[in-house]
Amino acid sequence: MAEDLLNDVTVVLVTFHSAHCLPALDGLLAHCPHVVISDNGSGDGTPGQARARWPRATVLEHGRNLGFGTANNRAIARVKTPFAFLLNPDCEVTPDGLRELVRAAQAMPEAAVVAPQLEGAPGRPDVNYRWPSTLWPSRGPGAEGPACVGFVVGAAMLLRLERFEGVGFFDERFFLYYEDDDLCLRLFQHQRPLVVWPAVAAVHRARGSVKGKAPWKSEYLRGYHHAQSKLIYTAKHRSPAQARRQRWSVLLGTTVALPLRAIAWSPRLLARMAGRWMGLARWRP
Numbered sequence: 504m505a506e507d508l509l510n511d512v513t514v515v516l517v518t519f520h521s522a523h524c525l526p527a528l529d530g531l532l533a534h535c536p537h538v539v540i541s542d543n544g545s546g547d548g549t550p551g552q553a554r555a556r557w558p559r560a561t562v563l564e565h566g567r568n569l570g571f572g573t574a575n576n577r578a579i580a581r582v583k584t585p586f587a588f589l590l591n592p593d594c595e596v597t598p599d600g601l602r603e604l605v606r607a608a609q610a611m612p613e614a615a616v617v618a619p620q621l622e623g624a625p626g627r628p629d630v631n632y633r634w635p636s637t638l639w640p641s642r643g644p645g646a647e648g649p650a651c652v653g654f655v656v657g658a659a660m661l662l663r664l665e666r667f668e669g670v671g672f673f674d675e676r677f678f679l680y681y682e683d684d685d686l687c688l689r690l691f692q693h694q695r696p697l698v699v700w701p702a703v704a705a706v707h708r709a710r711g712s713v714k715g716k717a718p719w720k721s722e723y724l725r726g727y728h729h730a731q732s733k734l735i736y737t738a739k740h741r742s743p744a745q746a747r748r749q750r751w752s753v754l755l756g757t758t759v760a761l762p763l764r765a766i767a768w769s770p771r772l773l774a775r776m777a778g779r780w781m782g783l784a785r786w787r788p
Contacts, residue, residue, distance in 0.1 A: 525552055531598055535598070555717050572672075588662075617663075
Protein backbone atom coordinates (compact mmCIF):
# COMPACT_ATOMS: atom_id res chain seq x y z
CA MET A 504 0.00 0.00 0.00
CA ALA A 505 2.82 2.40 0.84
CA GLU A 506 4.44 1.84 -2.53
CA ASP A 507 1.07 2.47 -4.22
CA LEU A 508 1.07 5.97 -2.74
CA LEU A 509 4.41 6.77 -4.38
CA ASN A 510 3.02 5.47 -7.67
CA ASP A 511 0.51 8.33 -7.59
CA VAL A 512 3.09 11.11 -7.43
CA THR A 513 5.84 12.46 -9.68
CA VAL A 514 8.74 14.25 -8.01
CA VAL A 515 9.77 17.36 -9.97
CA LEU A 516 13.16 18.98 -9.45
CA VAL A 517 14.56 22.07 -11.17
CA THR A 518 18.35 21.97 -11.15
CA PHE A 519 21.05 24.53 -11.90
CA HIS A 520 24.63 23.59 -11.02
CA SER A 521 23.12 21.26 -8.41
CA ALA A 522 25.30 18.13 -8.67
CA HIS A 523 26.44 18.55 -5.06
CA CYS A 524 22.81 18.13 -3.90
CA LEU A 525 22.15 14.82 -5.63
CA PRO A 526 23.60 12.43 -3.00
CA ALA A 527 21.26 13.81 -0.31
CA LEU A 528 18.26 13.38 -2.65
CA ASP A 529 18.98 9.70 -3.19
CA GLY A 530 17.21 8.74 0.04
CA LEU A 531 13.92 9.87 -1.53
CA LEU A 532 14.33 9.50 -5.28
CA ALA A 533 15.66 5.95 -5.14
CA HIS A 534 12.17 4.97 -3.87
CA CYS A 535 10.14 7.02 -6.35
CA PRO A 536 9.03 5.42 -9.63
CA HIS A 537 8.21 8.79 -11.24
CA VAL A 538 10.80 11.58 -11.31
CA VAL A 539 11.26 14.49 -13.72
CA ILE A 540 14.42 16.59 -13.50
CA SER A 541 14.31 19.89 -15.36
CA ASP A 542 17.86 21.15 -15.80
CA ASN A 543 18.53 24.82 -16.52
CA GLY A 544 21.86 24.47 -18.34
CA SER A 545 24.01 23.15 -15.49
CA GLY A 546 27.73 23.14 -16.19
CA ASP A 547 28.68 20.71 -13.43
CA GLY A 548 27.42 17.44 -14.89
CA THR A 549 24.08 17.47 -13.07
CA PRO A 550 22.04 15.83 -15.89
CA GLY A 551 24.48 12.96 -16.44
CA GLN A 552 24.89 12.29 -12.73
CA ALA A 553 21.11 12.31 -12.28
CA ARG A 554 20.64 9.76 -15.06
CA ALA A 555 23.31 7.53 -13.54
CA ARG A 556 21.73 7.68 -10.07
CA TRP A 557 18.09 7.36 -11.12
CA PRO A 558 17.80 5.52 -14.46
CA ARG A 559 13.99 5.69 -14.35
CA ALA A 560 13.99 9.48 -14.13
CA THR A 561 13.12 11.70 -17.06
CA VAL A 562 15.87 14.33 -17.40
CA LEU A 563 15.04 17.43 -19.43
CA GLU A 564 18.11 19.35 -20.59
CA HIS A 565 17.14 22.86 -21.63
CA GLY A 566 20.69 23.92 -22.44
CA ARG A 567 20.18 27.33 -20.83
CA ASN A 568 18.59 28.86 -17.76
CA LEU A 569 14.88 29.19 -18.45
CA GLY A 570 14.09 30.38 -14.93
CA PHE A 571 12.55 28.50 -12.03
CA GLY A 572 8.89 28.77 -12.96
CA THR A 573 9.37 28.02 -16.65
CA ALA A 574 11.51 24.95 -15.92
CA ASN A 575 8.86 23.69 -13.49
CA ASN A 576 6.16 24.20 -16.11
CA ARG A 577 8.15 22.18 -18.66
CA ALA A 578 8.44 19.34 -16.14
CA ILE A 579 4.81 19.46 -15.01
CA ALA A 580 3.77 19.09 -18.66
CA ARG A 581 5.42 15.63 -18.58
CA VAL A 582 3.64 14.44 -15.43
CA LYS A 583 1.07 11.68 -15.89
CA THR A 584 0.29 10.97 -12.21
CA PRO A 585 -2.50 12.71 -10.24
CA PHE A 586 0.04 14.50 -8.03
CA ALA A 587 3.29 16.36 -8.64
CA PHE A 588 5.68 17.03 -5.77
CA LEU A 589 7.78 20.11 -6.51
CA LEU A 590 11.01 19.87 -4.53
CA ASN A 591 14.05 22.14 -4.50
CA PRO A 592 17.36 20.27 -4.83
CA ASP A 593 18.41 21.66 -1.43
CA CYS A 594 15.34 20.16 0.29
CA GLU A 595 15.24 16.71 1.88
CA VAL A 596 12.04 14.73 2.48
CA THR A 597 11.85 11.09 3.48
CA PRO A 598 9.87 8.56 1.43
CA ASP A 599 7.49 8.10 4.36
CA GLY A 600 7.07 11.87 4.56
CA LEU A 601 6.05 12.02 0.91
CA ARG A 602 3.69 9.09 1.41
CA GLU A 603 2.06 10.95 4.30
CA LEU A 604 1.60 14.06 2.13
CA VAL A 605 -0.05 11.99 -0.61
CA ARG A 606 -2.26 10.27 1.97
CA ALA A 607 -3.30 13.68 3.35
CA ALA A 608 -4.02 15.01 -0.13
CA GLN A 609 -6.14 11.98 -0.99
CA ALA A 610 -8.24 12.70 2.11
CA MET A 611 -8.73 16.35 1.01
CA PRO A 612 -9.77 16.23 -2.67
CA GLU A 613 -10.60 19.95 -2.70
CA ALA A 614 -7.04 20.98 -1.79
CA ALA A 615 -4.83 22.16 -4.65
CA VAL A 616 -1.62 22.16 -2.58
CA VAL A 617 -0.45 20.26 0.49
CA ALA A 618 2.90 21.41 1.84
CA PRO A 619 5.22 20.09 4.54
CA GLN A 620 6.74 22.08 7.37
CA LEU A 621 10.11 23.44 6.26
CA GLU A 622 13.00 23.17 8.69
CA GLY A 623 16.25 25.11 8.45
CA ALA A 624 17.89 22.14 10.17
CA PRO A 625 16.31 18.97 11.58
CA GLY A 626 14.01 19.97 14.42
CA ARG A 627 14.25 23.73 13.73
CA PRO A 628 11.01 24.78 11.97
CA ASP A 629 10.84 27.73 9.58
CA VAL A 630 7.40 29.24 9.05
CA ASN A 631 6.97 28.69 5.31
CA TYR A 632 3.32 29.73 5.11
CA ARG A 633 1.11 32.75 5.73
CA TRP A 634 -1.90 34.62 4.42
CA PRO A 635 -1.63 36.51 1.11
CA SER A 636 0.49 39.60 1.67
CA THR A 637 -1.85 41.63 -0.53
CA LEU A 638 -4.69 41.19 1.98
CA TRP A 639 -3.35 41.37 5.54
CA PRO A 640 -0.19 40.57 7.51
CA SER A 641 0.15 37.21 9.21
CA ARG A 642 0.73 37.09 12.95
CA GLY A 643 1.08 34.48 15.63
CA PRO A 644 2.92 31.19 16.04
CA GLY A 645 3.33 28.45 13.48
CA ALA A 646 0.67 25.82 12.91
CA GLU A 647 0.56 22.88 15.31
CA GLY A 648 -1.72 20.84 13.05
CA PRO A 649 -3.09 20.92 9.50
CA ALA A 650 -4.04 24.46 8.53
CA CYS A 651 -5.56 26.14 5.48
CA VAL A 652 -3.32 29.05 4.46
CA GLY A 653 -2.92 31.59 1.67
CA PHE A 654 0.71 30.96 0.73
CA VAL A 655 3.34 28.25 1.04
CA VAL A 656 6.99 28.51 0.00
CA GLY A 657 7.59 26.83 -3.34
CA ALA A 658 10.59 24.81 -2.10
CA ALA A 659 8.33 21.82 -1.34
CA MET A 660 4.74 21.62 -2.61
CA LEU A 661 2.51 18.66 -3.39
CA LEU A 662 0.13 19.63 -6.21
CA ARG A 663 -3.14 17.92 -7.09
CA LEU A 664 -2.94 18.72 -10.80
CA GLU A 665 -6.65 18.60 -11.60
CA ARG A 666 -7.24 21.48 -9.16
CA PHE A 667 -5.12 23.80 -11.31
CA GLU A 668 -7.57 23.76 -14.19
CA GLY A 669 -8.61 27.33 -14.94
CA VAL A 670 -5.75 28.70 -12.82
CA GLY A 671 -2.65 27.47 -14.60
CA PHE A 672 0.77 26.89 -13.13
CA PHE A 673 3.69 29.34 -12.90
CA ASP A 674 3.57 32.73 -14.62
CA GLU A 675 6.71 32.66 -16.75
CA ARG A 676 7.26 36.41 -16.47
CA PHE A 677 8.81 35.63 -13.08
CA PHE A 678 12.32 34.36 -13.82
CA LEU A 679 13.21 33.78 -10.17
CA TYR A 680 11.42 34.74 -6.93
CA TYR A 681 7.75 35.59 -6.37
CA GLU A 682 6.54 32.90 -8.79
CA ASP A 683 5.24 30.94 -5.77
CA ASP A 684 3.62 34.07 -4.28
CA ASP A 685 1.83 34.66 -7.56
CA LEU A 686 0.69 31.05 -7.98
CA CYS A 687 -0.58 30.77 -4.42
CA LEU A 688 -2.46 34.05 -4.63
CA ARG A 689 -4.20 32.93 -7.83
CA LEU A 690 -5.20 29.65 -6.19
CA PHE A 691 -6.46 31.56 -3.14
CA GLN A 692 -8.50 33.89 -5.36
CA HIS A 693 -10.05 30.88 -7.11
CA GLN A 694 -10.86 29.27 -3.74
CA ARG A 695 -8.54 26.31 -4.31
CA PRO A 696 -7.32 25.46 -0.78
CA LEU A 697 -3.66 25.39 0.19
CA VAL A 698 -2.94 23.28 3.26
CA VAL A 699 0.19 23.08 5.39
CA TRP A 700 0.76 19.68 7.00
CA PRO A 701 3.21 20.20 9.88
CA ALA A 702 3.47 16.49 10.71
CA VAL A 703 5.73 16.13 7.65
CA ALA A 704 9.05 17.99 7.70
CA ALA A 705 11.29 19.00 4.81
CA VAL A 706 14.81 20.09 5.71
CA HIS A 707 15.57 23.12 3.56
CA ARG A 708 19.21 24.11 3.29
CA ALA A 709 18.31 27.53 1.90
CA ARG A 710 20.38 28.76 -1.04
CA GLY A 711 22.26 25.50 -1.07
CA SER A 712 21.06 24.34 -4.48
CA VAL A 713 23.55 26.34 -6.58
CA LYS A 714 27.32 26.13 -6.49
CA GLY A 715 29.24 27.68 -9.33
CA LYS A 716 32.59 29.14 -10.19
CA ALA A 717 31.32 32.72 -9.86
CA PRO A 718 29.58 33.16 -6.47
CA TRP A 719 29.58 36.96 -6.78
CA LYS A 720 27.80 36.71 -10.12
CA SER A 721 25.23 34.42 -8.52
CA GLU A 722 24.60 36.98 -5.78
CA TYR A 723 24.32 39.76 -8.38
CA LEU A 724 21.71 37.76 -10.29
CA ARG A 725 19.80 37.00 -7.08
CA GLY A 726 19.54 40.71 -6.37
CA TYR A 727 18.63 41.52 -9.97
CA HIS A 728 15.85 38.97 -10.31
CA HIS A 729 14.46 39.57 -6.82
CA ALA A 730 14.06 43.28 -7.61
CA GLN A 731 12.49 42.62 -11.01
CA SER A 732 10.10 39.97 -9.73
CA LYS A 733 8.98 42.07 -6.77
CA LEU A 734 7.95 44.86 -9.12
CA ILE A 735 6.25 42.47 -11.56
CA TYR A 736 4.25 41.04 -8.64
CA THR A 737 3.26 44.48 -7.35
CA ALA A 738 2.21 45.67 -10.81
CA LYS A 739 0.18 42.51 -11.40
CA HIS A 740 -1.59 42.21 -8.05
CA ARG A 741 -1.73 45.79 -6.80
CA SER A 742 -1.25 48.37 -9.56
CA PRO A 743 1.40 49.58 -12.03
CA ALA A 744 1.36 52.96 -10.28
CA GLN A 745 2.23 51.37 -6.95
CA ALA A 746 4.99 49.36 -8.60
CA ARG A 747 6.48 52.57 -10.01
CA ARG A 748 6.39 54.21 -6.58
CA GLN A 749 7.96 51.12 -5.03
CA ARG A 750 10.67 51.11 -7.68
CA TRP A 751 11.74 54.70 -7.00
CA SER A 752 11.63 54.24 -3.23
CA VAL A 753 13.79 51.10 -3.24
CA LEU A 754 16.09 52.51 -5.92
CA LEU A 755 16.76 55.58 -3.78
CA GLY A 756 17.42 53.49 -0.68
CA THR A 757 19.74 51.14 -2.57
CA THR A 758 21.65 54.07 -4.11
CA VAL A 759 22.27 55.52 -0.65
CA ALA A 760 23.22 52.15 0.87
CA LEU A 761 25.62 50.99 -1.87
CA PRO A 762 28.58 53.21 -0.81
CA LEU A 763 28.10 52.18 2.82
CA ARG A 764 28.16 48.51 1.83
CA ALA A 765 31.35 49.14 -0.16
CA ILE A 766 32.99 50.71 2.90
CA ALA A 767 31.93 47.80 5.11
CA TRP A 768 33.24 45.50 2.35
CA SER A 769 31.05 42.49 2.14
CA PRO A 770 31.57 41.32 -1.47
CA ARG A 771 28.60 38.97 -1.35
CA LEU A 772 26.16 41.61 -0.12
CA LEU A 773 27.68 44.29 -2.33
CA ALA A 774 27.18 42.11 -5.41
CA ARG A 775 23.59 41.38 -4.41
CA MET A 776 22.87 45.06 -3.81
CA ALA A 777 24.41 46.03 -7.14
CA GLY A 778 22.20 43.46 -8.83
CA ARG A 779 19.16 44.87 -7.04
CA TRP A 780 20.03 48.39 -8.21
CA MET A 781 20.38 47.23 -11.81
CA GLY A 782 17.17 45.21 -11.65
CA LEU A 783 15.28 48.26 -10.41
CA ALA A 784 16.90 50.55 -12.99
CA ARG A 785 16.09 48.25 -15.92
CA TRP A 786 12.54 47.38 -14.93
CA ARG A 787 9.78 48.58 -17.21
CA PRO A 788 6.07 48.21 -16.43
